Amino acid sequence: MAGARPNFMKIAPLMHALESHKNIEPILVHTGQHYDEKMSDLFFKQLNIPEPHVNLEVGSASHAVQTARIMERFEKVCLEQKPDMVLVVGDVNSTAACTLVASKMYIKTCHYEAGLRSRDRNMPEEINRLVTDAISDLFLTTSIDADENLIKEGVSPEKIKMVGNLMIDSLVRNLEKSQSVSMELQTLSGDSITLGKDFFKSKYGIMTFHRPSNVDDFKVLEKLVKIWTDISEKIPLVFPIHPRTLKNVKNAGLYDNILRYKNFFLTEPIGYLQFINLVSNSAFALTDSGGIQEETTFMNVPCLTIRPNTERPVTIWEGSNKLIKVNEISSEVDLILAGKAKVGKSPKYWDGKTAERIVKILETL
Ligand code: UD1
Numbered sequence: 001m002a003g004a005r006p007n008f009m010k011i012a013p014l015m016h017a018l019e020s021h022k023n024i025e026p027i028l029v030h031t032g033q034h035y036d037e038k039m040s041d042l043f044f045k046q047l048n049i050p051e052p053h054v055n056l057e058v059g060s061a062s063h064a065v066q067t068a069r070i071m072e073r074f075e076k077v078c079l080e081q082k083p084d085m086v087l088v089v090g091d092v093n094s095t096a097a098c099t100l101v102a103s104k105m106y107i108k109t110c111h112y113e114a115g116l117r118s119r120d121r122n123m124p125e126e127i128n129r130l131v132t133d134a135i136s137d138l139f140l141t142t143s144i145d146a147d148e149n150l151i152k153e154g155v156s157p158e159k160i161k162m163v164g165n166l167m168i169d170s171l172v173r174n175l176e177k178s179q180s181v182s183m184e185l186q187t188l189s190g191d192s193i194t195l196g197k198d199f200f201k202s203k204y205g206i207m208t209f210h211r212p213s214n215v216d217d218f219k220v221l222e223k224l225v226k227i228w229t230d231i232s233e234k235i236p237l238v239f240p241i242h243p244r245t246l247k248n249v250k251n252a253g254l255y256d257n258i259l260r261y262k263n264f265f266l267t268e269p270i271g272y273l274q275f276i277n278l279v280s281n282s283a284f285a286l287t288d289s290g291g292i293q294e295e296t297t298f299m300n301v302p303c304l305t306i307r308p309n310t311e312r313p314v315t316i317w318e319g320s321n322k323l324i325k326v327n328e329i330s331s332e333v334d335l336i337l338a339g340k341a342k343v344g345k346s347p348k349y350w351d352g353k354t355a356e357r358i359v360k361i362l363e364t365l
Helices: 005-018 037-046 063-081 093-104 124-135 144-152 166-178 197-201 218-232 243-251 255-259 272-281 291-299 326-337 354-363
Strands: 085-089 108-112 138-141 160-162 184-186 192-194 205-208 237-240 264-267 284-287 303-306 321-324
Touching: 005 037, 005 085, 005 166, 005 354, 037 272, 063 093, 085 093, 093 108, 093 124, 108 124, 138 144, 138 354, 144 160, 166 272, 166 291, 166 354, 184 264, 205 272, 218 237, 218 243, 218 255, 218 264, 218 326, 243 255, 255 264, 272 291, 284 291, 284 326, 291 303, 291 321, 303 326, 321 326
Parallel strands: 085 108, 108 138, 138 160, 205 237, 205 284, 237 264, 284 303, 303 321
Antiparallel strands: 184 192
């Protein structure tokens, strides 16, 4: 099962590892939670993910409606396909919805990226993680803290397997290729820009923001926009903006002001290869995403995460990630520009071989 953008880079290496497997036949179900060309199709193309066998086409809606639509349609797929196991990834609405359906149909469920906890129940993803892990049968984890969380919650250790990080498999596979992809990007102000070697040499920051806690409250958003645009006068910023954020920036009346800043490159969501190219060459990332905390840790790019907590603490203990508050952004960027960025290393099993480990486990079931 895959449903939203951050799922696609997790599912890709797994589909490739299972492609010609003798005994395991994967059926890829796309729930359609993300559906735009730029949020979905482009990722399937660039990551070479086979066409989904089924697309539930649920689209956007409130959490309850989206979850209910996925459940209703996924139940039909399970009735028709009679799978031996349903494997879900990540923490999006699709993850929880499909697990709930399968477990009530007595189909074994496996959660990849199990056990991550932010302990912040205001995050819809935390609810999805708790629901999914409360009823899964097999728990594949990315780091030791996830194993510890699950054990504390009463999961028996033999059901937990630390396998490493599938997102890093995708990164390892595509990092070199990403360096030669066309970097011609459309800015939202209507220009076409090509970010080449000169731009990379002169340093820039890459940004993503889409969490409700940062972008749904217009007061917070206004503060953020002021900070981003101020920073762009010190160092160029590239911001491929998530549809939720763009909608809110426009509704809050902040859009026209942003467009006035010449070094603030606001673009539509961009492809995976362009994105990892931009991250790998950047001076820093400014984000509230989960996955980017992991990708920057692997690439040892300084990452400033604007959130009160993270479900991925290993990126802080071991990696180049720092959790900071809105009013700390400017001073933290100044530290990086002064050459005092945090340096880290990659956690255990974040090595490009996670899909292989997972397939070995599935073969034993
Ligand atoms: C979802 C995930 C989040 C993940 C993020 C990555 C949940 C609860 N959240 O949040 O964990 O980090 O995806 O992107 O599952 N929209 C489009 N086109 C699309 C998809 C969405 O325009 O292809 C718009 C929708 O109309 C909606 C907004 O984006 O207004 C939010 O989409 P939604 O899937 O509800 O949640 P995300 O914020 O993307």
